[in-house]
């Protein structure tokens with residue numbers, strides 16, 4: 001599994017279908033084989049990064 005943002009594989013599992021990229025500090029949720037990307041803001045809120053990627057880029061390559 002690779003992070004669509006940094007292409008790294010330094011990804012930790014933080015929950016069922018939820019992952020965290022330690023390279024670029026984004027949260028990845030797996031929904032129906034497509035990753036939902038969120039950035040954790042300094043105040044703890046989440047902002048979606050999905051707009052920055054196409055669905056193809058976010059689809060998990062198995």
Ligand SMILES: [Zn+2]
Pocket residue numbers: 003004005006007008021022023024025026
């Ligand atoms: Zn990353």
